[in-house]
Structures are given as C-alpha cells and as structure tokens.
Amino acid sequence: MSTNPGTSKLTRPTPFTPKRPVAPSTSMERLTRATITPNPNLLASTHKKYKAPISSDVRSRTLRTNSSKPTTLAPVAGSRPSSPTKSDNGRPRTPGTPRRGTTPDPSMERATSEMDVSNVDPEEVLVDYQTVEPADVSLGEMDEAWLKTVQADHGKEDKVMVSVRMKPDSKSAWKPSVSTNTIELDPAHARQPTSFTFDAILTGSANKPIFTTVARSHVIAAMEGFNAVIFAYGQTASGKTYTLSGSEAEPGIIPRAMRQVFSYIRRTETREYLLRCSYLEIYNEQIHDLLAPPGAPNKVELQGGTVTGEIILAPLREEVVTSIKGVKDVLKRGESHRRTACTDWNERSSRSHSIFRLVIESRERADTSNNSTPSPVSGRATPSGRQTPGPGGNHGGPRLQSRDGRSVQTSVLSLIDLAGSEKATSDKERTREGKYINTSLLTLGTVIGKLSDNATKQKNDHIPFRDSKLTRLLQPSLSGNARISVICTINPDPSATAESTSTLLFAKRVKGVKLHAQKKEIVDTDALIERYRKEIDDLKKRLEEKENMLGDGKQEEMEKLKKRRMSAQEKADESQAMQDLQSRIQQLTKLILTSQTLTDEAAGGPAGESRPVSPVKVDFDLSPYQLQQELLTARLQLSSQATQILSLEAAFEAAQGVDTADPSDAGDKDKTIQEQAKKIEEQAKRIHELENTRFTREPSPSRDDLEREQKDWTCRLEDEKKKREEKERWAEELVRQLEKEKWLRTKLEDERRALAAFVSKFDSLGMGSTLPPSNASTPMSSPAGRRRSSVAAGSIVGLGGAGRRSSSAFGFGGSSSLRQPLFPSSSTSSGLSSLASSTSTSTFVSSSSSRTSLTSATSANSLSSVPASVSKPALADDKGEIGIQITGVSNFGDPTTSSASSPLRLPEGLMYAGVPSLLEQMPEEAWVLGDVSFDDESISVAGTEEKVPSVAGGMKGHVKGSGTVRFATGVDIMGGKENVDPL
Numbered sequence: 001m002s003t004n005p006g007t008s009k010l011t012r013p014t015p016f017t018p019k020r021p022v023a024p025s026t027s028m029e030r031l032t033r034a035t036i037t038p039n040p041n042l043l044a045s046t047h048k049k050y051k052a053p054i055s056s057d058v059r060s061r062t063l064r065t066n067s068s069k070p071t072t073l074a075p076v077a078g079s080r081p082s083s084p085t086k087s088d089n090g091r092p093r094t095p096g097t098p099r100r101g102t103t104p105d106p107s108m109e110r111a112t113s114e115m116d117v118s119n120v121d122p123e124e125v126l127v128d129y130q131t132v133e134p135a136d137v138s139l140g141e142m143d144e145a146w147l148k149t150v151q152a153d154h155g156k157e158d159k160v161m162v163s164v165r166m167k168p169d170s171k172s173a174w175k176p177s178v179s180t181n182t183i184e185l186d187p188a189h190a191r192q193p194t195s196f197t198f199d200a201i202l203t204g205s206a207n208k209p210i211f212t213t214v215a216r217s218h219v220i221a222a223m224e225g226f227n228a229v230i231f232a233y234g235q236t237a238s239g240k241t242y243t244l245s246g247s248e249a250e251p252g253i254i255p256r257a258m259r260q261v262f263s264y265i266r267r268t269e270t271r272e273y274l275l276r277c278s279y280l281e282i283y284n285e286q287i288h289d290l291l292a293p294p295g296a297p298n299k300v301e302l303q304g305g306t307v308t309g310e311i312i313l314a315p316l317r318e319e320v321v322t323s324i325k326g327v328k329d330v331l332k333r334g335e336s337h338r339r340t341a342c343t344d345w346n347e348r349s350s351r352s353h354s355i356f357r358l359v360i361e362s363r364e365r366a367d368t369s370n371n372s373t374p375s376p377v378s379g380r381a382t383p384s385g386r387q388t389p390g391p392g393g394n395h396g397g398p399r400l401q402s403r404d405g406r407s408v409q410t411s412v413l414s415l416i417d418l419a420g421s422e423k424a425t426s427d428k429e430r431t432r433e434g435k436y437i438n439t440s441l442l443t444l445g446t447v448i449g450k451l452s453d454n455a456t457k458q459k460n461d462h463i464p465f466r467d468s469k470l471t472r473l474l475q476p477s478l479s480g481n482a483r484i485s486v487i488c489t490i491n492p493d494p495s496a497t498a499e500s501t502s503t504l505l506f507a508k509r510v511k512g513v514k515l516h517a518q519k520k521e522i523v524d525t526d527a528l529i530e531r532y533r534k535e536i537d538d539l540k541k542r543l544e545e546k547e548n549m550l551g552d553g554k555q556e557e558m559e560k561l562k563k564r565r566m567s568a569q570e571k572a573d574e575s576q577a578m579q580d581l582q583s584r585i586q587q588l589t590k591l592i593l594t595s596q597t598l599t600d601e602a603a604g605g606p607a608g609e610s611r612p613v614s615p616v617k618v619d620f621d622l623s624p625y626q627l628q629q630e631l632l633t634a635r636l637q638l639s640s641q642a643t644q645i646l647s648l649e650a651a652f653e654a655a656q657g658v659d660t661a662d663p664s665d666a667g668d669k670d671k672t673i674q675e676q677a678k679k680i681e682e683q684a685k686r687i688h689e690l691e692n693t694r695f696t697r698e699p700s701p702s703r704d705d706l707e708r709e710q711k712d713w714t715c716r717l718e719d720e721k722k723k724r725e726e727k728e729r730w731a732e733e734l735v736r737q738l739e740k741e742k743w744l745r746t747k748l749e750d751e752r753r754a755l756a757a758f759v760s761k762f763d764s765l766g767m768g769s770t771l772p773p774s775n776a777s778t779p780m781s782s783p784a785g786r787r788r789s790s791v792a793a794g795s796i797v798g799l800g801g802a803g804r805r806s807s808s809a810f811g812f813g814g815s816s817s818l819r820q821p822l823f824p825s826s827s828t829s830s831g832l833s834s835l836a837s838s839t840s841t842s843t844f845v846s847s848s849s850s851r852t853s854l855t856s857a858t859s860a861n862s863l864s865s866v867p868a869s870v871s872k873p874a875l876a877d878d879k880g881e882i883g884i885q886i887t888g889v890s891n892f893g894d895p896t897t898s899s900a901s902s903p904l905r906l907p908e909g910l911m912y913a914g915v916p917s918l919l920e921q922m923p924e925e926a927w928v929l930g931d932v933s934f935d936d937e938s939i940s941v942a943g944t945e946e947k948v949p950s951v952a953g954g955m956k957g958h959v960k961g962s963g964t965v966r967f968a969t970g971v972d973i974m975g976g977k978e979n980v981d982p983l
C-alpha cells in the first residue's frame with residue numbers, strides 16, 4: 001500500500017472516533033431520565049413487578065436494596081492508571097496507545113457490575129413486549145412487511161451471506177454495480193478482466209442500508225433461536241469499525257442490531273427474553289475480557305472446540321441488559337478497553353479482533369401459555385450447569401430455566417470487528433501486532449478455503465481451526481451451526497488494488513462455505529407433566545359436571561333430558577367419549593404418579609410409601625425424550641377429546657333446541673335420521689362387499705399372471721445366458737486361433753532370421769558354402785560338427801536381444817527374433833567353453849549382456865529325446881554371461897494357454913519354472929528361478945543367480961538374474977505326464 005503515512009494523516013478529515021469515550025450526550029441523559037422513571041402501569045402489574053426497571057442503573061438500585069449479595073465486582077474508584085503505558089494487572093496496554101476512554105464513570109462500572117449475570121436472578125430481569133420502551137425501538141423497525149420478508153428469507157439460508165462495502169473515495173480502481181451486485185476492476189488497473197459477484201455490493205457512507213441489507217435478517221434469525229454471526233473483514237482502514245460501530249450520526253451494525261432486538265421483543269407478545277452480553281478481544285493471540293472490572297484479571301481461556309463440541313470461554317463476564325441504555329453502557333465500557341493505535345494507515349486502527357456477543361434466551365410467556373399455575377419446579381431458578389452454546393459458551397451465572405412446560409430457546413448473536421490486514425510499519429510494536437493480526441487472518445482464510453473446498457468437493461478434510469484463537473472461537477459457527485453474514489470492506493484507492501483483490505478473493509471463498517444452523521431448545525419435561533396434571537384436572541371437572549348433569553342433576557335438567565331424544569348413535573358416541581376420557585385420565589394419572597415415585601425414590605424419599613406401579617414406568621424410565629413424546633401424544637389426544645366433548649355438547653344443545661322448538665317434528669326427524677342411518681349402513685355394507693369381492697377375486701388371477709410372467713422372464717433369461725455363453729465360447733475360440741496364427745507367424749519369422757544370421761555367420765567364417773542360406777528347415781550343426789540337432793524345421797529361434805552388447809562366438813545376432821524380454825545370464829569362461837562345445841545338443845545357449853532367452857523343445861528327461869527342439873551352439877559374450885533359449889511347438893498347440901495353466905518343465909537338470917499359482921504343484925527337486933510371472937506369451941522369471949549343473953547333455957553354466965523364459969513348442973508340460981507331440 002503506497003499511502004503516505006504522513007499525508008494520509010494530514011489529509012484525512014478529522015475522522016469520527018466511535019471508539020473514543022463519548023461524553024454523556026443529551027440523548028443519553030434523556031434515555032437515563034426516561035428509564036429511571038418507570039412506567040407506573042408496568043409497576044402496577046403484578047407479574048411484571050420486577051421487570052419494570054429496564055435500565056441497568058435502575059436495576060442495580062433495585063438489586064442493591066433487594067439483594068444482600070456483596071458487590072464484590074464493583075470497581076475501586078480511580079483504580080485505573082492514569083498513564084496509558086502502565087499495565088493494569090494482566091491487561092497490557094499497547095505501548096504509546098492508551099485505550100480509549102480510560103476514565104470511565106465509576107458509577108457506571110458499579111451499576112453494570114451488578115448486572116453481571118452471576119449477580120442477578122434471571123427471572124427478575126426478563127424483557128418482554130411490555131417492558132421495552134418505545135424509545136428503544138427505532139421507527140420503521142416494526143414494519144410488518146419487511147419482517148415478513150426477512151422471516152421468509154433467513155430461514156432458507158444455507159450459505160454465508162457475503163457482501164462487499166466500498167469506502168467512498170474520489171479515486172477508485174473499482175467499478176461497483178449495485179444493481180447486478182458485481183464489482184469490477186477498472187481495466188486501466190487490471191492486467192486481465194477481474195470481476196466478482198456477491199450477495200450485495202454496498203457503497204456510500206450511510207450505515208442504515210448496510211444494516212438493512214446485510215444484518216437485519218441475521219438479527220431476526222438470532223431472535224428466533226438460530227446462532228448468528230456478522231463480521232467485517234478487510235484491509236486496515238477500509239471501514240470495518242465504521243461498518244460495525246459507526247458514529248453517533250451514522251450508527252453502525254451493532255447499535256442498530258440492538259435496537260432491532262428490542263423492536264423484535266416489543267412486537268412478540270408471546271415470549272419473554274433474557275439478554276446477556278459479553279465483549280471480548282483477541283490481542284496478540286490472547287483473549288481478553290473487555291468487560292472485566294479494572295484491576296481484575298481479564299485473560300480468558302478457551303476450552304473445548306472439538307468437532308462437535310461447544311466452545312467454552314472462562315472466565316467471561318456476562319452482563320444482563322434490559323434496555324438500549326444498558327447495551328450502550330456495556331458497549332461503551334468494552335470499547336474503552338479495546339486496543340487501538342495510530343498506524344501509518346489509520347489514525348485509530350483496531351489492534352485486536354473484537355467480538356460483541358449477545359446471548360438470547362427466551363421462552364413462552366407464562367400468561368400466554370395454557371397453564372399459568374406455578375409448577376412445583378418453579379421458583380427461583382438454580383444454576384443448572386447448562387452452558388451457553390455457540391461461540392463463547394461460558395461458565396456464567398444462572399440461566400433462564402424452562403418452566404411449566406415452556407421450553408427455553410437459546411441463541412447467540414456475535415458481532416465481530418476483525419483487525420485489518422496490514423504491511424509492516426515503521427513502528428516495531430505495530431509491526432509485531434500486525435504479524436499476529438495477519439497470521440490469524442491467514443488462518444481464517446485457510447479455514448474458510450478448506451471448508452469451502454470440503455463443501456464443494458464433498459470431502460471431509462481436516463480443518464485447522466486450532467491454528468489460531470480466532471478460528472477456534474469461530475469453530476462452531478464456521479462449522480455450520482450459525483447464520484453468517486460477512487461484510488468485506490475494501491479501499492478503492494488504486495494503490496490498494498492488491499489488498500482489495502485479496503479481500504475479494506477471501507469473500508469468494510467464504511461464499512462456498514455451507515451452513516446448517518439449528519435451533520436449540522431446552523424442554524422442561526417436569527413442567528410438561530405438571531401442565532398435563534392441570535389439564536386432567538380441568539377435564540375431570542368438566543366430566544363431573546356432565547355426570548352431574550346426566551345423573552342426579554337438577555330436576556330441570558332431568559326434565560330436559562327426558563324430553564331430549566338422542567339418537568342411538570349420539571348416545572353411543574357420548575358414552576364412548578366419556579370412557580375414553582376416563583381411561584386417558586387414568587393413564588396420565590398413572591404416568592404422573594410414576595414420575596413422582598421415581599423422583600422421590602431418586603431423591604431418597606420416604607421408604608415404604610406405597611405408590612401405584614404404572615405400566616408405563618419402563619417407558620418413563622427409559623429416556624426423558626421418550627417421555628416427552630408420550631406426553632405430547634397424550635396432550636394431542638386430550639385436545640382432540642376436548643374437541644369431541646365440545647362438539648357433543650353442541651350436538652346436545654342443538655338436540656335440546658330441536659326438542660323444545662317443535663316436539664311434534666321430532667318423531668319425523670328421528671325417522672329421517674334412522675332412514676338415513678340405514679341407508680349409510682347399507683352403503684357401507686355394499687362397499688364392504690365390493691371390497692371383499694375385489695380381494696377374493698383379484699389375487700388368484702394376479703398371482704397366476706405373476707407366476708406366468710416370472711416363468712416367462714426366467715426362460716428369457718436362460719436363453720440369453722445360453723446365447724451369451726455361446727458367444728463367449730466363440731470369441732475364445734477366435735482368440736485362440738488368432739494367437740496361434742500370431743505365434744506361428746512370429747516363429748517363422750524368428751526361424752528365418754536365425755537361419756539367415758546363422759548362415760551369414762557361417763559365411764563370414766568361410767563355411768557358408770556348406771549351408772543353403774535360406775533353408776530354414778535345414779538342421780543346424782555345431783561349429784565343431786559333433787552332433788546334429790534333432791529339432792524339426794520351424795523350431796529355430798533367433799538369439800540375443802536388443803540389448804545385446806557383444807556378439808557370441810557364433811554370431812547369433814538378430815535380436816529382433818526375440819520379441820519377448822530375456823533373462824540375463826552369466827557364466828564362467830569354463831561354462832562358456834563348455835556351452836560352446838555343446839552346440840550340437842538340443843539346447844543352445846545365447847548370451848546377452850542384459851537378457852537371455854531360453855528356447856527349447858524338450859522331453860521330460862532329455863532334450864535330445866524331443867525332436868521338436870532346436871539346438872544351437874552356446875554363445876558367450878565378453879562379460880561371460882550366458883543365456884539359454886528353448887523353443888518348439890506346444891504340446892497343445894497353444895503355448896499361451898499352456899503357460900497360463902501348467903507348470904513349465906524345462907530340460908532336466910536345467911530348471912523348472914511355472915506360473916506362480918502352480919509353483920506348489922511342482923516337484924520338490926525342481927529348480928525354480930525366483931519368482932515367476934506370466935503374460936499372454938511368456939513366463940517371466942525373476943531370480944538371482946542359479947546354477948545350471950547340467951544342460952542338455954553336458955552343457956554347464958550359470959543362469960543369472962531375471963528375465964523371460966519364452967516357452968513354446970515341445971516344452972514338457974505337467975511334469976512329462978502329457979503326451980509330447982513334437983513337430
């Protein structure tokens with residue numbers, strides 16, 4: 001960033017400093033005055049008598065008089081160090097950078113201390129639509145139309161809402177388009193077209209549209225029980241704090257969100273709320289409680305944060321707020337403790353990430369629920385040990401308890417102002433802070449990138465949440481259990497193009513993160529039982545009334561009853577309903593008694609006190625959830641029965657009306673009813689008969705059809721199978737033929753070349769005249785001419801390989817004759833000479849520096865006994881290696897098939913080789929050249945040096961290394977048991 005520090009500071013118009021301590025303004029005074037004059041109507045309300053004082057200062061006065069709790073957390077007046085550089089017990093100041101508002105009003109400190117949730121009874125600081133003052137609700141926030149819109153929208157979000165806010169600047173490298181939500185880099189500043197599209201592109205200085213667009217739906221989501229996170233991200237001085245906190249004239253998201261909260265409460269008549277806030281910052285990878293009283297330790301430890309677990313921050317102070325005034329006090333106090341400093345780019349740069357959290361707990365209001373009778377579990381709530389969920393759950397004071405079956409919904413709204421990424425500055429301390437800031441932002445970027453990657457590629461890669469305090473703190477939210485809105489702020493100045501592009505790329509990654517926020521509710525099962533008890537009592541009462549009426553009730557009623565001509569059906573229905581009601585009452589009574597029995601037993605209740613044993617005891621004992629389900633079902637039944645009673649009552653009254661109005665008509669009406677009932681009965685009978693007929697007739701034909709169809713399909717399947725098998729056989733045959741032909745062609749080619757080479761060698765030795773050059777079938781003799789090969793024509797193979805480096809004594813070149821790789825061999829010179837002298841045997845040895853092949857046509861016992869082989873003279877190369885190549889015609893006419901299915905037996909005393917799966921079948925005395933593998937045309941032998949004691953009647957030598965045994969004609973298969981069929 002090329003901003004000149006000097007000029008930037010000089011040219012910057014005196015910025016609004018939202019973080020500075022604000023002197024009590026007139027509006028604040030007005031608020032205070034307003035709140036300390038409680039509404040007498042509200043105070044007169046009995047159930048609200050503790051709720052009237054809705055400001056923290058009034059609350060504190062009430063508590064001071066009512067509570068005997070020591071105000072242990074009250075600050076010592078004037079305990080704050082006057083010097084900004086002095087450390088105040090665990091809260092180091094940024095050197096040379098005094099925290100804003102270092103002289104807070106001690107009375108405010110005291111007042112808010114007592115609003116610490118551990119000092120108050122949550123039941124006494126509840127907020128509801130009656131306690132919210134009109135002054136706390138901003139005009140326009142109560143508009144039903146927008147509420148409907150946002151309610152419709154926020155419920156569907158499964159992605160992070162990402163918006164970009166561009167700071168106003170006369171020079172801009174970016175072209176924002178608010179209508180298309182696109183921001184484009186001016187081509188004059190771009191090497192290539194750069195354009196981004198987000199959920200919203202925001203410009204200008206007004207903060208209201210920003211709040212409406214990016215935050216309002218999230219605040220409402222939080223009010224409805226979802227965790228919500230709103231954070232600002234961007235380079236330093238791009239406007240994050242301006243967006244979150246704003247100014248007195250342009251309040252930012254936090255103050256507007258708080259107004260929204262109270263607006264929401266005011267319009268929600270059915271619920272009551274407990275609002276608790278905390279304020280913390282992450283400075284140089286250490287979490288500090290911004291609301292800790294001066295002098296008290298303020299370091300916060302972070303625990304938990306496993307994949308599913310919640311984050312616990314302890315110790316973290318939580319202040320109960322009941323009005324906007326209370327929120328303002330808390331914000332002011334927290335902001336005065338935040339670390340800011342003048343940097344090269346921002347006169348008041350946030351040196352830490354700050355997180356303002358509002359825990360919202362709510363439940364149905366007692367007087368709007370069906371039962372307002374206090375339950376046995378009501379009364380002052382005791383700390384339950386439940387912890388606040390989501391980012392920043394803590395060990396704070398008592399929580400709102402579920403009561404009288406009214407479950408408690410808990411959610412957390414987190415508003416986060418991140419420190420901005422920045423380059424190294426001239427100031428050492430700033431640079432050090434900057435390093436921490438950049439590192440944690442980098443980790444945030446990595447975490448977001450991985451989350452996004454996992455979501456798009458449906459992977460489950462490790463996410464390095466633990467690499468920074470910020471990501472650990474945000475883990476539950478980033479993992480999906482929150483509605484998230486990210487506002488990325490950019491400085492449009494051309495000198496900041498790189499930073500802005502980086503911010504926009506971050507924004508793009510965030511867009512890929514998937515969310516699945518869930519509401520959290522704590523259900524009070526005891527209270528539910530209590531509610532049922534009440535309902536049963538009501539029903540019992542009504543039943544009694546009815547019985548009295550029906551039984552020995554007043555004479556008048558009796559007379560009426562006598563007159564009344566209830567239809568038989570009506571009577572039956574009524575008595576059935578009453579029976580059902582009674583049995584349900586019994587069932588529920590048992591359930592409740594069982595619950596009490598169990599509770600008493602668990603609590604060590606009086607022994608020997610007999611309790612009815614309920615058949616549902618086991619169910620009740622199993623799990624509270626099952627019990628709750630059972631109770632809910634019971635409740636539904638009760639309400640349906642209540643409806644039934646009501647309709648019966650109505651029918652009863654109607655019947656009475658009919659009687660009194662025109663008794664003479666009654667007989668006719670009854671007749672009609674009877675006739676109609678008869679008709680209905682007949683119709684029902686007819687339907688029943690028809691159904692029976694359908695069921696009795698239809699099954700057999702359909703079964704038959706089914707069976708027939710099944711048979712049909714089975715036959716077709718069989719046919720298809722046969723056809724397929726035939727085709728497969730045919731294909732196999734074709735392949736076999738093809739391979740045979742291929743092999744024959746190769747063999748002929750090999751023989752032709754070998755012969756040509758042999759003849760040319762002989763020619764070069766001056767013996768060429770003795771052999772016709774192209775006669776492949778001519779038996780080859782050794783140079784010494786001692787013995788003749790008994791190999792038939794067509795079994796001659798080429799020797800040597802492509803890698804052959806030296807020619808043999810007899811010059812068997814023509815490496816092309818060996819299409820398969822050969823195994824390298826070696827021999828001593830004596831072995832070589834021996835081999836050389838045995839060329840007239842039915843085996844020849846070819847040498848190659850790298851590979852050697854064996855080709856032979858042999859019988860089980862001796863090469864010479866199988867005329868289908870060819871003998872070649874032994875060859876030696878300059879390295880003394882030898883190779884053996886054996887070839888011939890397969891016993892079965894198909895070498896490939898043979899090699900794949902049988903062990904290969906080579907000339908006796910030379911070696912045995914076989915396919916791996918058949919090695920076990922080979923005779924013990926067999927020679928195996930290392931591991932053997934095979935393919936279509938060859939067996940590969942990977943072995944180390946193996947001695948060849950005797951090769952084809954006297955040859956001696958060594959076979960070394962790995963290579964390929966190419967076997968073919970004449971190889972004795974299956975240990976010689978097969979009939980060798982030489983050419």
Ligand SMILES: Nc1ncnc2c1ncn2[C@@H]1O[C@H](COP(=O)(O)OP(=O)(O)OP(=O)(O)O)[C@@H](O)[C@H]1O
Binds near residue numbers: 235243
């Ligand atoms: N949209 C805007 N309209 C008018 N002024 C703005 C706007 N955005 C930022 N500013 C001004 O720019 C200056 C820097 O803004 P701010 O302190 O909010 O930046 P920041 O991103 O929070 O910086 P840092 O990361 O260093 O804390 C402030 O003086 C602020 O008033």
